[in-house]
Amino acid sequence: MARGQGRITLQDVADAAGVSVATVSFVANNRQDVRLTDATRERVQEVIDRLGYRPNALAKNLASGGSKFIGLVADAIATTPFAGQIIHGAQDEAWKHGYVLLVANTEGNEDAEREAISMMLEHQVRGILYSTWFHRETVVPTALREADFVLVDCFAPGADARAVVPDEQQGGRTATELLLAAGHRRIAFVNATTPSPAVTGRLAGYREALAAAGIPYDPALVLEATPDQEGGWEIADQLLALGVKAAFLYNDRQGMGFYDAARRRGLSIPEDISIVGFDNQEVIAAHLRPPLTTVALPHYELGAAGVRVLLGLEDASGETPLRVTCPPVPRESVAAAG
Amino acid sequence: MARGQGRITLQDVADAAGVSVATVSFVANNRQDVRLTDATRERVQEVIDRLGYRPNALAKNLASGGSKFIGLVADAIATTPFAGQIIHGAQDEAWKHGYVLLVANTEGNEDAEREAISMMLEHQVRGILYSTWFHRETVVPTALREADFVLVDCFAPGADARAVVPDEQQGGRTATELLLAAGHRRIAFVNATTPSPAVTGRLAGYREALAAAGIPYDPALVLEATPDQEGGWEIADQLLALGVKAAFLYNDRQGMGFYDAARRRGLSIPEDISIVGFDNQEVIAAHLRPPLTTVALPHYELGAAGVRVLLGLEDASGETPLRVTCPPVPRESVAAAG
DNA sequence: ATGAAAGCGCTAACAC
């Protein structure tokens, strides 16, 4: 077996079955629009199985025009688990439609990106998914325009590019509602310092949820910290000084840092303060003590929706990126208001 | 521009340049073994650029036999950042040699796996990297044998399969040495409960390091816990009861759990006890307080070495998997022995 | 109902 030359071709099967390659092609592809006697079908199929024939996808694609590849360029496959989930979602969906994923990692390097896109173009990809590991605005690389493409987890205003992004505002609302539902009314929000769609979206969602609950917005309850463990740790004093019994943190990493700070002060979660994070970063959120209630960033769904949009199975026309829901992930860091 | 039919072919360039396709092919591939006048070269190149010709990789591969694809099947792209690093390493190395990565995610599902391998075979991959997200023994899927393949982060004893795995023993030794170097002599080791190459390897490395330092092995200093935060938390009492000032934990996740437990008891790291983890799981290790000193699992290198072995650039013959070094990652959780 | 043959875009002998 193994490599290269020895492979069984359509011709081989045809010869062995005493039919033409056309006939074999028809049965191999199980084409119902061609009339073949059942006898022939069976006989040929039997030979195909016996010889262990495997179609050559390259030849197939060449002959039929248009390949079955979908390219996925990611900027940070290695650094976070997020990219992995996008890949996973994209792949599942692609396979469902008979496509195969060609992935390229650029780690943010522009040359690598250009090269990646170019390689995909050369492989006649059906289209390209251009993804970033965190939700942000981006500029469409010119080479991308040579293909059908959709932005995943990023967007380019006014660039006439289809895009799929997480619904940050709904996510912020959901996070806040998790606390509201437990009876809390004075809820703090620790936002991130970095301007980004997540920062504005989550804040908007927070305000929206409060408004819907008839709670006036109090800017004093909104703090800012870097979006990582250090930020959560450092904001602890300010947050605690607010005297709130509930807080929605920008992300799970801040949550982890805050947990440390709280424990250091002898405070317990959720008895002393209920916490809701964001991202649902498994390794962290699910294993903190207590496990952190959070809102998930739908990376898998983003990848899947990306190929759906690419394939025209779902609409995401024009200026408005398609927004994917961020679902709540209740765990144990929220307690009923005293 | 865009999709499908409109693409410029070799023929188009040939016509526009008034030469034959062969000539264009030669200059496009920059083949030095063919003598062409510089004039022709330049003229053709100019037309290529002007028309924006892009070779069709499918046709190229078909015509030349053997494709430029390397398949990578992973069992858990989505669940951990580890798979991402393997992909990244494999891709960088593959590109370096003109190959492109075809990735498939199976999430442990056997059907998905079979389908993935089959799809890769149909695409005439040069070979397949079969990877698992944690180091373990595996059985080679029969379909894999139809291709050239190498196991990455897993191995199959007696199955005549090339494999690349992390050097757990050296890793265990390195972790222990990190503590030894700080002057510690009574060093505990919290192993994992699950039998695995990592469990036996790291223990062996621990013992080896002690032996090399002339310290007798004391089985009482070796504990067991589940390889996660919960394990680290739960083993705290036992570990602390040992009265050691230094411990090497099975992984960073246990480290995170232990940090919690230590803080809860008012102990501080590394003053009260020095800790070394394993895995170098970024999100965790780099952001604990204090940042956790650990030993890295060389996933990137594993992926890269995998393609090198596949391409025959590196040897990994027979029964002995190629062992890749696990480098130390000193951070701040180790203090000099009092 | 099945076969013959013309490509798909490119590479690689082999001519001239």
Next chain:
DNA sequence: GTGTTAGCGCTTTCAT
């Protein structure tokens, strides 16, 4: 030096 041409393995009219 450069052009011709026969495939690579398959799909797809068009005959028969």
